[in-house]
Amino acid sequence: MTLPDTGLEARITPPGSAAVRRRPAWHAATVAAVSPETPNARRIVLEVPTWPGNDPGQHLDLRLTAEDGYQASRSYSIASSGEATSVVLAVDRVEDGEVSPFLVDAVEVGDALEVHGPLGGWFVWRPGVSDRPVQLVAGGSGIVPLAAIAGAHADAGDAAPFRLLYAVRTPEDVFFRTELARAGAAGVDTTIVYSRRAPDGAPVPAGRLTRETLAAAVFPPDTGALVYVCGSTPFVEQVLRWLGELGHDTTDVRAERFGGS
Incomplete structure (x- = not known):
């Protein structure tokens, strides 16, 4: 799933929430697992040794680099949260898209990718902060x-x-x-x-x-x-x-x- 660039860094947190300072950065990622999620989507698990963790609701930028040096970057929501270095994505294929068809149809276990994050401080929720519905x-x-x-x-x-x-x-x-x-x-x-x-x-x-x-x-x-x-x-x-x-x-x-x- 792609998201607009919000311009918010992960260290920006909603009022009253327990701030965890995680500065966004570029990280080397390896595809650890892939599996069908729906007929048109794929679940991709990345192992990111330097990942600082992320809050529920955050996203990241994923960058692909072709052999000729051409690069394409897109933003994807993160389906996992917490301090683990395993990051779960679920990518829906957009037929005329530049990045999602490759991630859904071609990416394989062991492939190297780059991710930038964690990103976003507004669309997050943290347990224990409030009892509001x-x-x-x-x-x-x-x-x-x-x-x-x-x-x-x-x-x-x-x-x-x-x-x-x-x-x-x-x-x-x-x-x-x-x-x-x-x-x-x-x-x-x-x-x-x-x-x-x-x-x-x-x-x-x-x-x-x-x-x-x-x-x-x-x-x-x-x-x-x-x-x-x-x-x-x-x-x-x-x-x-x-x-x-x-x-x-x-x-x-x-x-x-x-x-x-």
Whole structure:
């Protein structure tokens, strides 16, 4: 998933959070594992010996260098968090993209890459900082940073109420099935909306996300929930409009948009 350049360094942290000073830097990375994530996406695990760790919701820049010296760099959300030197990405193929087709179709275990990070201080969540409810809203591969947040919540046994609303096309397009199931078992109230085809026995038939579906799935405005929204630009803009119409305080909403890669 690609993200816009926010210009924020990892050491910039939201008010009231426990700051961990991690200066962004370029790091040598080796592909440690690859596996299909969806029919159009791939999970890539990088081993980065000098990685300083990252907070849930942060991202990195990944740089490829061709044999002729040409370089291409794109930003990707990080699906893992914590102090480990193992960094998990999930890359969705953009057919006319310059970087994602290589990462999805060609990169192999043992390949050397370069990453710059960790990046971003606004779209993060840290366990134990607040007991405010947290609402996650994801569209497609926008689940990547939110899966990191939900996983950190589950791992920490955090007491804050959590909900996740995830919009995808079909059951096969769901990212991080095992991780989301574990988060659900840890108390993350999860609603998945399928726009094209729902699985057998689904409580709601397939159909696009609507304002009414959103209102039924998310915390009510009077709960004061902190809301994280991630997905394509049209998806995010629509969700932000609906949240405003439903009475949510826009200062409590953090959004990340992604485009082609």
